[in-house]
Amino acid sequence: MSHSKNDEPEPGFTRRDLVRGALVGAVAAGVGGKIAPAAQPAALGPDPVPIELTINGQTHRLSVEPRVLLASALRDRLGLTGTKVVCDRGACGACTVLIDGQAACSCLLLATEVQGRSITTVEGLAANRELSAIQKAFVEADALQCGFCTSGMIVSCKALLDSNPKPSREQIREGLAGNLCRCGTYPHVFEAVERAAGLKTATAAPREGGELFVHRLTPSAAGLVHDDRIDAALIDLSELEEA
Ligand code: FES
Ligand code: FES
Numbered sequence: 001m002s003h004s005k006n007d008e009p010e011p012g013f014t015r016r017d018l019v020r021g022a023l024v025g026a027v028a029a030g031v032g033g034k035i036a037p038a039a040q041p042a043a044l045g046p047d048p049v050p051i052e053l054t055i056n057g058q059t060h061r062l063s064v065e066p067r068v069l070l071a072s073a074l075r076d077r078l079g080l081t082g083t084k085v086v087c088d089r090g091a092c093g094a095c096t097v098l099i100d101g102q103a104a105c106s107c108l109l110l111a112t113e114v115q116g117r118s119i120t121t122v123e124g125l126a127a128n129r130e131l132s133a134i135q136k137a138f139v140e141a142d143a144l145q146c147g148f149c150t151s152g153m154i155v156s157c158k159a160l161l162d163s164n165p166k167p168s169r170e171q172i173r174e175g176l177a178g179n180l181c182r183c184g185t186y187p188h189v190f191e192a193v194e195r196a197a198g199l200k201t202a203t204a205a206p207r208e209g210g211e212l213f214v215h216r217l218t219p220s221a222a223g224l225v226h227d228d229r230i231d232a233a234l235i236d237l238s239e240l241e242e243a
Helices: 015-030 070-077 133-140 150-163 169-175 186-196 208-216 228-242
Strands: 049-055 058-064 096-099 102-105 118-120
Touching (some): 133 150, 133 186, 150 169, 169 186
Parallel strands (some): 049 118
């Protein structure tokens, strides 16, 4: 077969000729030598495997079966129960965490596949016992009822504000479209985002419900099983009340 100067096939050279030529070349290259097999990912399990997860800035070493979901590892192995599991199929957003700053459903990720990534849960949003702006705004706007969707909502709001610090109401709706609230607190959640963003559209005064919520959550609150993390969260809210 002859080619013109610029290596363009001459008229009459068909696509079939091109494929045939490529196949012949590939077979010839394999004669007399081994064709390197395609790289296969190392198989894991079914027995537990050691993994290392970076969560809220801390490294955790675990041994988990490869089938274990990130949501389960967080809740059942590490006690980070702020992350909730509701639908367990990626439909409600209750289990939302940040993976390298991006919101993701932890019920859809295997713990083994997020090694080497930076994972942030709702517990990691407060720093030095100080609630983050969006957490404070949720309290002030009374943006929860039963609270089961709240952790996922807050984490999604954080991701939204990190990527768009001044979102419009429409952008807030879109940003939270993956988070379902059975109690219907959406208007208060949207307001909380606007408060955290410092938008004029936010209502200035704390809602009455928000004040009640803070009052109710004092360290002497209602016979909770002792847990240092709960105490820390309650003290934070008391400080917020004094502010
Ligand atoms: S529990 Fe993960 S999306 Fe519903
Ligand atoms: S506050 Fe109850 S599900 Fe959202």
